[in-house]
Amino acid sequence: MATADLNTARVARPKPTSGATAADVRIGELSNDSLIVRLHFTVNHLSRWLTPVHDRTRLERARHHGDPSVKELLIVLRDFELETFPKIHLIANNPNPNLDKLPVRVKSAGQIVIDERSSPLMIMAEFRRLRQGTCSVLRSLPDAAWNGVGTSRREHNWQVRQLAEHLADHDFAVLTEIDLMLDRSGARIGVSKASQAHLDELLRLVPISTRIVF
Secondary structure, eight states: OOHHHHHHHTSOOSOOOSSOBTTTSOGGGBOHHHHHHHHHHHHHHHHHHHTTOSOTHHHHSOSSTTOOOHHHHHHHHHHHHHHHHHHHHHHHHSSSOBGGGSOOOOOOHHHHHHHHHSOHHHHHHHHHHHHHHHHHHHHTSOGGGGGOEEBOSSSOOEEHHHHHHHHHHHHHHHHHHHHHHHHHHTTTTTSOGGGGOOHHHHHTTOBOOBOOOO
C-alpha cells in the first residue's frame, strides 16, 4: 500500500469510549465480565474489517512470500478456539476433570480440503459461532467457578480464568497480524474509513472494569 494510503488509513475514526478501555489495561487485570466482552469484541473487529472488503482475493492471498494471508490467520483463530473451548466446557461442567481424556485434535485431510474451498467470510462465520459458544459458557459461570481447575499431564493444569486469558492473548496476537496484512494487501482500499480503523483504535471502543484480587 502506498504511504499516502497508509496515512489515510491511520486517521482516527471511531470516537474512544470515555473512561478506561481495553487499550489501557492488561488482559490479566480485566474483570471476568470485561474479559468476556473483550472476547466477544474480537468478532466485532473482524466483521468491521472484513465484511466491506470489495476484492476478496486480497484476503485469500498474501502479497509477499512468507506472509500469512488473512484467510490463513482466520483459520488460526478458529482452530485455536476448537482446541480451547472443549477444555473450558469440561472444567465448567465437571469437578477437577482430567483434560487428557479430551481427544487430541488432528486436522483431517477432508477438513483441509474444506478450508481450501471456503471463503474467508465462511471461516469468519464459523469462528463467530464457536466464540459465541465460548462466551455463553463463560457467562453462565459465577465468579467462583472461574477458579475451577482441569488437570493434565500432557500439558499442564488449567483454570477457566487462565484459558479465557489465553484466548484473549491469542486474539490480540492474531488480530495484530490481520491488521497488518490488511494494510499490506491493499484490502482496505476503497472501504469506508470506519472499516479502516486499526486495532489500537478499536480497543478504545471497548469499555472495561478491572478485577479485584485478594
